[in-house]
Amino acid sequence: MTEENKKVPITVAYGDGIGPEIMDATLRIIMAAGARIEPEVIEIGEKAYLEGFSSGIRPEAWESLRRTKVFLKAPITTPQGGGYKSLNVTVRKTMGLFANVRPCVSYYPFVKTKHPKMDVVIVRENEEDTYGGIEHQQTTEVTQCLKLITRPGTEKIIRYAFEYARAYGRKKVTCFMKDNIMKITDGLFHKIFDEVGQEYPDIEKETWIIDIGAAKLVDTPEMFDVVVMPNLYGDILSDVAAQMTGSVGIAGSANIGESVAMFEAIHGSAPRRAGQNLANPSGLLLAAVQMLVHIGQNDVATTVQNAWLKTIEDGIHTYDIYQEGISKQKVGTREFADAVIQRL
Amino acid sequence: MTEENKKVPITVAYGDGIGPEIMDATLRIIMAAGARIEPEVIEIGEKAYLEGFSSGIRPEAWESLRRTKVFLKAPITTPQGGGYKSLNVTVRKTMGLFANVRPCVSYYPFVKTKHPKMDVVIVRENEEDTYGGIEHQQTTEVTQCLKLITRPGTEKIIRYAFEYARAYGRKKVTCFMKDNIMKITDGLFHKIFDEVGQEYPDIEKETWIIDIGAAKLVDTPEMFDVVVMPNLYGDILSDVAAQMTGSVGIAGSANIGESVAMFEAIHGSAPRRAGQNLANPSGLLLAAVQMLVHIGQNDVATTVQNAWLKTIEDGIHTYDIYQEGISKQKVGTREFADAVIQRL
Numbered sequence: 001m002t003e004e005n006k007k008v009p010i011t012v013a014y015g016d017g018i019g020p021e022i023m024d025a026t027l028r029i030i031m032a033a034g035a036r037i038e039p040e041v042i043e044i045g046e047k048a049y050l051e052g053f054s055s056g057i058r059p060e061a062w063e064s065l066r067r068t069k070v071f072l073k074a075p076i077t078t079p080q081g082g083g084y085k086s087l088n089v090t091v092r093k094t095m096g097l098f099a100n101v102r103p104c105v106s107y108y109p110f111v112k113t114k115h116p117k118m119d120v121v122i123v124r125e126n127e128e129d130t131y132g133g134i135e136h137q138q139t140t141e142v143t144q145c146l147k148l149i150t151r152p153g154t155e156k157i158i159r160y161a162f163e164y165a166r167a168y169g170r171k172k173v174t175c176f177m178k179d180n181i182m183k184i185t186d187g188l189f190h191k192i193f194d195e196v197g198q199e200y201p202d203i204e205k206e207t208w209i210i211d212i213g214a215a216k217l218v219d220t221p222e223m224f225d226v227v228v229m230p231n232l233y234g235d236i237l238s239d240v241a242a243q244m245t246g247s248v249g250i251a252g253s254a255n256i257g258e259s260v261a262m263f264e265a266i267h268g269s270a271p272r273r274a275g276q277n278l279a280n281p282s283g284l285l286l287a288a289v290q291m292l293v294h295i296g297q298n299d300v301a302t303t304v305q306n307a308w309l310k311t312i313e314d315g316i317h318t319y320d321i322y323q324e325g326i327s328k329q330k331v332g333t334r335e336f337a338d339a340v341i342q343r344l
Numbered sequence: 345m346t347e348e349n350k351k352v353p354i355t356v357a358y359g360d361g362i363g364p365e366i367m368d369a370t371l372r373i374i375m376a377a378g379a380r381i382e383p384e385v386i387e388i389g390e391k392a393y394l395e396g397f398s399s400g401i402r403p404e405a406w407e408s409l410r411r412t413k414v415f416l417k418a419p420i421t422t423p424q425g426g427g428y429k430s431l432n433v434t435v436r437k438t439m440g441l442f443a444n445v446r447p448c449v450s451y452y453p454f455v456k457t458k459h460p461k462m463d464v465v466i467v468r469e470n471e472e473d474t475y476g477g478i479e480h481q482q483t484t485e486v487t488q489c490l491k492l493i494t495r496p497g498t499e500k501i502i503r504y505a506f507e508y509a510r511a512y513g514r515k516k517v518t519c520f521m522k523d524n525i526m527k528i529t530d531g532l533f534h535k536i537f538d539e540v541g542q543e544y545p546d547i548e549k550e551t552w553i554i555d556i557g558a559a560k561l562v563d564t565p566e567m568f569d570v571v572v573m574p575n576l577y578g579d580i581l582s583d584v585a586a587q588m589t590g591s592v593g594i595a596g597s598a599n600i601g602e603s604v605a606m607f608e609a610i611h612g613s614a615p616r617r618a619g620q621n622l623a624n625p626s627g628l629l630l631a632a633v634q635m636l637v638h639i640g641q642n643d644v645a646t647t648v649q650n651a652w653l654k655t656i657e658d659g660i661h662t663y664d665i666y667q668e669g670i671s672k673q674k675v676g677t678r679e680f681a682d683a684v685i686q687r688l
């Protein structure tokens with residue numbers, strides 16, 4: 001076997017709710033497209049949690065992640081109550097997945113949207129801010145949470161945003177923060193954006209206070225290209241931006257670290273739709289496309305992306321993006337995957 | 345003079361940038377409509393700051409606010425740099441203005457919007473969260489900010505939202521927070537929403553995690569009626585919601601405390617437009633309408649609101665909301681005010 005054809009081991013979690021169906025569809029499509037990968041399946045979430053692994057992740061699963069360094073993850077239901085922490089956040093923090101990259105692209109007229117020309121990539125810092133879980137109840141009446149912004153963390157994410165812009169031929173990086181109020185923390189984020197930005201004279205730079213920036217994003221997304229921001233703002237505005245393209249169901253995301261990376265849809269496990277062959281696998285599939293680029297299989301990534309786009313353009317749509325007049329055929333998860341495979 | 349006709353003293357600040365023009369227009373309109381008020385003008389901002397009053401507010405201005413308890417404020421430019429704190433935030437905190445009420449209503453087709461049926465009131469907590477200015481640089485590399493959520497503060501804002509809904513015949517109160525991550529602080533906010541909500545069986549209740557809630561707000565604002573949330577989320581989403589109605593330029597806001605209240609447009613001082621008779625006074629005027637209701641002059645409030653709406657419906661528009669085909673006449677600040685006065 002030549003180096004080129006060597007299969008890359010990746011860790012896969014089928015997740016909960018609609019997870020297994022969309023993962024099955026996604027893997028079928030990328031394998032049919034010739035992905036040179038070797039999936040290694042782990043089970044994470046509630047079951048492991050109930051067995052006493054407080055993170056919801058068993059030691060062998062961590063071992064797999066550390067070895068393959070690439071994780072394709074379907075949505076997982078957060079168990080209710082108790083000391084259970086979001087599994088997503090646990091993986092992001094433990095593995096140092098500092099950048100959360102969420103492309104939000106409109107496919108008008110094939111997917112209905114009020115923003116036909118949207119093409120924005122949210123680059124969200126993924127470890128700091130109020131995501132540290134440092135919270136306490138000081139008295140029965142007073143609770144506090146610590147927001148953290150560090151120089152190394154901020155430098156990393158800002159530099160990532162500029163490098164991403166360069167690699168993908170994007171023209172502008174915009175920074176959102178609120179340094180008229182958080183002068184020290186968001187002030188540091190702003191300052192480092194200005195500092196690091198100087199290393200990228202080829203790329204246009206812009207900053208907005210998050211309130212008016214968000215208003216502009218929602219009104220005129222065409223103003224934006226790559227947008228970088230602290231964790232919590234990015235959490236909110238990436239859901240907003242994905243929905244603006246027509247559906248949170250078609251956005252994938254990449255969680256990038258120095259050595260490990262995790263790829264996932266941005267939507268949740270939708271338990272009420274589970275097991276009915278209804279769910280749109282596009283979010284996870286587009287995350288898998290990001291994964292294929294990440295492991296250097298750009299040829300396969302392009303093949304999958306094009307076949308997916310062709311399927312959408314041919315009007316073969318799952319229920320969530322079905323529209324009278326534009327859609328030609330309402331299909332289930334499996335049939336959608338078959339249609340993409342036909343177009344590879 | 346009968347009690348009915350007694351004039352209510354109110355404190356007025358003309359502000360910076362476009363402030364003086366839109367305040368002049370606003371006062372002319374409400375006086376012509378028969379507002380029984382006695383404006384007391386104070387000057388706040390950079391000048392007082394440079395004189396050594398670190399808040400930008402002189403003692404006599406504080407004295408006026410404490411006496412009249414009603415403050416109509418035009419936008420003020422935040423002086424650059426140094427230890428200068430947002431004047432807005434200083435007034436809100438010093439006077440205990442715990443509720444920030446921002447009605448976001450579409451006036452389609454007279455004001456262009458992608459959301460013709462929007463009618464959402466954002467009720468934003470206005471003192472706590474990361475607005476305490478409790479921040480520090482721990483090392484050269486690490487900065488932190490303290491987020492505060494208290495039981496009394498949260499009870500007050502949640503109860504205010506429900507009372508507002510009742511008073512204005514609104515059917516539903518929705519709560520946005522992020523308690524899957526901030527389990528203690530946002531968890532308290534959520535818990536108190538559920539507790540206080542039980543006292544209002546006549547009003548529908550709903551909660552959303554802020555990320556997906558914001559996505560739904562931006563996609564389908566018709567789902568929402570009154571929406572209550574912590575300070576920072578409310579800051580971001582009230583700009584977003586106002587912009588969705590067509591322009592941040594037409595939204596007013598009320599900052600309500602136990603004894604004092606402040607009324608302002610939600611937009612800024614737009615220094616580049618200053619002194620040109622261009623600015624739309626609608627945001628401040630609608631804030632003044634909220635003020636008239638607050639001081640019990642509902643008759644005048646209704647007269648002003650109707651004349652303003654008639655002016656907008658007659659297509660008499662300032663540059664910011666002018667649209668070919670719908671607008672009949674492009675007017676300046678003064679002419680817009682004259683047109684409203686003609687329709688009183």
Ligand SMILES: CC(C)[C@H](C(=O)O)[C@@H](O)C(=O)O
Pocket residue numbers: 086088089235524525555
């Ligand atoms: C599930 C939740 C903890 C997570 C987050 O807040 O980051 C999710 O909303 C996301 O954006 O991936």
Ligand SMILES: CC(C)[C@H](C(=O)O)[C@@H](O)C(=O)O
Pocket residue numbers: 180181211430432433579
């Ligand atoms: C000017 C700024 C401090 C203020 C805030 O953040 O509250 C403004 O954005 C607002 O919404 O009134």
